[in-house]
Each structure stands twice: as C-alpha cells, then as structure tokens.
Amino acid sequence: MAKSTASFVCQSCGAAYNRWQGKCDACGEWNTLAEEDSATSVPVSIRSRRKGRTFALESLSGKSQDAPRLASGMTELDRVTGGGFVRGSVLLVGGDPGIGKSTLLTQATSMLARAGHRVVYISGEEAVAQVRLRAERLGLSNAPVQLAAETSVEDIIATLSDGTVPRLIVIDSIQTMWTDTVESAPGTVTQVRASAQALIRFAKKSGAAIILVGHVTKDGQIAGPRVVEHMVDAVLSFEGEGSQQFRILRAVKNRFGPTDEIGVFEMTGLGLREVTNPSELFLSERDLGTPGTAVFAGIEGTRPVLVELQALVAPTSLGTPRRAVVGWDPSRLSMVLAVLEAHCGVKLSGHDVYLNVAGGLRIQEPAADLAAAAALVSSLVNAPLPTDAVYFGEVSLSGAVRPVAQTAARLKEAAKLGFGRAILPESARGEVGSDAGLALNAVGGLTTLVAEIAARGSRRPGQEGTAGEKNATPARFRRQEG
Ligand code: TYD
Ligand code: MG
Numbered sequence: 001m002a003k004s005t006a007s008f009v010c011q012s013c014g015a016a017y018n019r020w021q022g023k024c025d026a027c028g029e030w031n032t033l034a035e036e037d038s039a040t041s042v043p044v045s046i047r048s049r050r051k052g053r054t055f056a057l058e059s060l061s062g063k064s065q066d067a068p069r070l071a072s073g074m075t076e077l078d079r080v081t082g083g084g085f086v087r088g089s090v091l092l093v094g095g096d097p098g099i100g101k102s103t104l105l106t107q108a109t110s111m112l113a114r115a116g117h118r119v120v121y122i123s124g125e126e127a128v129a130q131v132r133l134r135a136e137r138l139g140l141s142n143a144p145v146q147l148a149a150e151t152s153v154e155d156i157i158a159t160l161s162d163g164t165v166p167r168l169i170v171i172d173s174i175q176t177m178w179t180d181t182v183e184s185a186p187g188t189v190t191q192v193r194a195s196a197q198a199l200i201r202f203a204k205k206s207g208a209a210i211i212l213v214g215h216v217t218k219d220g221q222i223a224g225p226r227v228v229e230h231m232v233d234a235v236l237s238f239e240g241e242g243s244q245q246f247r248i249l250r251a252v253k254n255r256f257g258p259t260d261e262i263g264v265f266e267m268t269g270l271g272l273r274e275v276t277n278p279s280e281l282f283l284s285e286r287d288l289g290t291p292g293t294a295v296f297a298g299i300e301g302t303r304p305v306l307v308e309l310q311a312l313v314a315p316t317s318l319g320t321p322r323r324a325v326v327g328w329d330p331s332r333l334s335m336v337l338a339v340l341e342a343h344c345g346v347k348l349s350g351h352d353v354y355l356n357v358a359g360g361l362r363i364q365e366p367a368a369d370l371a372a373a374a375a376l377v378s379s380l381v382n383a384p385l386p387t388d389a390v391y392f393g394e395v396s397l398s399g400a401v402r403p404v405a406q407t408a409a410r411l412k413e414a415a416k417l418g419f420g421r422a423i424l425p426e427s428a429r430g431e432v433g434s435d436a437g438l439a440l441n442a443v444g445g446l447t448t449l450v451a452e453i454a455a456r457g458s459r460r461p462g463q464e465g466t467a468g469e470k471n472a473t474p475a476r477f478r479r480q481e482g
Contacts, residue, residue: 105211120168177199246265246275247266316352322354
C-alpha cells in the first residue's frame with residue numbers, strides 16, 4: 001500500500017484525506033474534516049518494528065470462573081443487553097447530552113456495587129463532587145462504587161489493573177479520553193479510536209465489562225466514535241424527547257443479545273424509574289374522541305406495546321404538499337398514502353400530511369400500516385375512530401391487508417388495557433378463534449376500512465355541523481368515493 005500522507009480526518013466517519021474539502025466523500029457529511037497529525041497517529045508500538053512475542057492458544061471449551069453475564073438488576077436495562085453485561089465485552093451507550101446516560105449508569109453501577117461486585121465509575125466530564133451530588137440526589141451515596149475523575153487512558157488502565165479485576169467499568173465519556181500513543185487532541189477521531197482500542201484490549205484481557213458513554217450529534221449519530229461502533233460488542237442508544245419524561249433504551253447492535261428489545265424509563269426527580277408496562281405510559285395522555293388518532297397494537301422485541309398514532313391531514317397552501325413523519329419510516333407513509341390514493345379513491349395530493357407516534361417511540365414494524373391509514377382517513381374526513389379500538393396489519397401495494405406476527409400477544413395486551421375491539425387482517429381472525437377477549441373486526445382490504453371510517457364521518461351530524469372548513473373535507477372526500 002502506498003505511504004499515506006493524509007492529514008485531514010472526517011470527525012464523523014474517520015475517512016482520511018490529504019487535502020481539506022468541505023464535504024466528506026465517504027459519509028456525505030459537510031464540514032466534518034479536521035486536521036490531524038497522521039504521521040504520529042500510528043501507535044508508537046506499531047511503528048517500531050519490535051520482535052513478536054509468543055502467546056498461548058486456547059480451546060473453545062475453556063471455562064471462566066464467574067457467570068458470563070452480570071445482570072444489573074434493572075429489568076429494563078437487562079432486557080436490552082440480553083440478560084446482563086457479558087464478561088470482557090465493551091458496550092457503547094449513546095444519547096443526546098442531558099438525556100440521562102450518567103443517571104442511568106450511576107443507578108446501574110450502584111445496584112451492582114451494593115450486590116458486592118467491584119464496580120468503577122470513571123468520569124471524564126464531571127468532577128467527583130458533581131458525580132457525588134447526583135448520587136446523593138438519587139439516594140445512592142452509600143453504594144460502594146469506586147469513583148474517579150480521570151481522562152488519561154494509560155493511568156486508568158494502570159489503576160484498574162491493580163487489585164481484583166472490576167466486574168464493570170463505566171467510562172463517561174469516551175470523547176473526553178486521551179492516550180499517549182497518539183498526538184491528536186482529545187475528542188478527535190484518532191484519539192477516540194485509539195482510546196477505545198486500548199480500553200477494549202483491557203476488557204478482553206482482564207474479563208471486565210466496560211461501558212463507554214458516547215455523545216450523539218444533531219442527526220442522531222454517535223459523534224466521532226461512529227468508528228467506535230464497529231469496534232464494540234454492543235451499541236445501545238438512549239433516546240427521548242427533551243420535553244417528555246419517557247426515555248427509551250434501544251439496542252442498535254448487540255453481539256450477545258437481541259436488537260429489537262426496548263427498555264422504557266421515566267425520568268423523575270429521583271432518577272430513572274423503570275416502566276414495566278409501557279403501553280399504559282404511551283396511552284396515558286390520549287385525546288379521546290379526537291379525529292386523526294388511532295391506537296396501534298405493536299410488538300417491540302418480545303413485548304407488546306400499544307401506542308397512539310396521530311395524523312393531521314390539512315389542505316395545503318403549497319405547490320408540493322408537505323409530508324412529515326415523526327417516529328415512523330417516511331417511505332412507509334408514502335406507500336400508505338399511495339395505496340389510499342390508488343385503490344381507495346382518497347385524494348391526498350392537495351393536502352399536507354403529518355404523522356406522529358406519541359410518546360417519542362420509534363416504530364419499525366410494517367404492522368403499523370393499518371393504524372396509520374386509519375388515523376389518516378379519520379383526520380381527512382374529520383371523524384373520530386372508536387376510542388376502544390386497536391389497529392394492526394400490514395398493507396400491501398394492492399391495498400390488501402396482510403397478516404402480521406404475534407396476533408395473540410397483541411390482542412391480549414389490548415384486552416388487558418380495557419380495549420373492546422381490534423381491527424385486524426382477515427386471516428388473523430382464524431388464528432385466534434373466538435376467545436380473544438375482545439371483538440374482532442377483520443378487514444380484507446383497505447377499501448373496507450376507508451368506507452367504514454367515511455361512513456362514520458357522514459353519520460355524525462355533530463362533527464359535520466361545526467366550522468365550514470371542517471365541513472368541506474368530508475364532502476370533497478365523498479365525491480371522491482362516488
Ligand atoms: P444526565 O444523566 O446528567 O444526562 P447525560 O449524562 O446523558 O448528559 O441527566 C441530566 C438530566 O437529567 C438533567 O436535565 C437533570 C435530569 N435529572 C432528573 O430529572 N432527575 C434526576 O434524578 C437526575 C439525577 C437528573
Ligand atoms: Mg453525563
């Protein structure tokens with residue numbers, strides 16, 4: 001390979017260039033290139049051609065003294081990690097500043113320390129006094145967590161190598177760490193990568209589990225250490241709306257567990273509270289009887305989660321109508337809109353469309369198609385959907401409603417929360433039989449659903465007789481139908 005003279009490194013993805021340029025060709029980000037000293041960015045140990053030493057080769061069946069997993073005791077956290085922290089593994093926890101990463105990890109480390117494990121918390125951002133203040137607020141001051149405010153990776157590793165190997169080490173945050181082996185400034189990609197590498201090596205060698213905290217940029221990428229994402233065993237992302245109290249912990253990557261589980265927390269004055277029944281939380285602030293809202297019976301990982309979808313369909317004043325979606329895949333929304341137009345005669349090209357998933361949840365299932373369609377049509381014709389109904393089903397391009405997995409679990413959760421009926425795919429009805437606990441309203445095609453909602457719109461004189469603007473929409477819609 002040709003000798004590299006690159007000295008401008010993209011701070012987002014780590015690609016290197018020998019000239020400055022505005023845009024990184026590798027990841028497409030603008031203004032992320034920063035000058036770094038490439039000649040010294042290769043660790044000294046690699047540059048000096050030292051003679052290799054021999055090491056012992058091991059068998060696959062070797063046994064480790066301790067349980068390979070360390071459960072934190074926080075059910076929601078353990079659910080996302082897949083049952084606890086794996087020995088010798090490194091986990092990256094990303095999230096916006098102020099979302100509660102330090103709070104979550106202070107709580108988790110305290111529980112483990114109280115259970116008798118050696119747990120170390122290294123803060124590179126806050127002074128010891130600040131960390132103590134938080135622990136005091138959380139009522140955890142007496143937990144025997146070992147605490148330090150340090151940023152030198154070499155010093156940290158030397159300290160941790162002393163005495164019994166800690167079961168868990170928290171590094172808060174990886175962006176503040178620096179190592180002697182490279183000369184770039186702390187926080188640069190080269191530093192973050194080298195520091196993470198050193199810590200990962202220590203974890204593998206010692207068997208301690210390490211949690212690295214990473215900051216997230218505006219667009220949700222773990223800043224700088226996107227390169228770190230490839231190096232660690234698991235990446236968890238801690239999300240939430242600043243204005244709301246819900247926090248969702250989600251596995252983005254997990255070598256030792258599932259990636260579709262979520263952990264739900266609520267930020268209170270006394271730290272994070274685990275929410276074992278998220279549906280209750282997501283439905284707690286429902287606007288009953290408002291047009292444009294539908295309850296989706298979803299599945300997150302192994303757990304059913306009911307959540308409200310909110311749609312607003314309003315006449316546009318723009319040449320190209322707006323389509324905005326929060327918490328769902330925009331291309332899925334475009335598809336549902338296209339199917340509504342093509343097969344159900346619902347004309348939406350003159351309308352702005354907004355879709356929002358309540359509570360800051362992000363839905364990835366196609367099963368939300370039917371609920372989204374119901375909410376959209378309900379908003380368009382200004383007819384509220386029945387308040388005791390849940391919706392789920394995938395919509396195909398032909399307008400058929402297709403079955404989805406785990407029908408029974410979805411229905412059980414809905415019945416438990418007091419819902420009276422489910423609008424679901426035709427073929428799913430046979431799957432559960434008659435003892436579902438709630439009325440089943442099967443729809444074979446989206447056209448049926450649209451007709452039912454439109455009929456409700458026309459039958460409700462109270463709804464229709466309001467403002468002239470509201471009146472206009474159902475009328476126009478009925479013309480389309482006819
Ligand atoms: P923090 O854990 O410091 O966030 P991060 O490490 O992700 O930057 O959390 C900071 C926010 O959480 C701050 O706005 C205050 C709030 N908070 C509470 O509401 N209750 C609490 O008990 C604690 C400790 C923090
Ligand atoms: Mg913090």
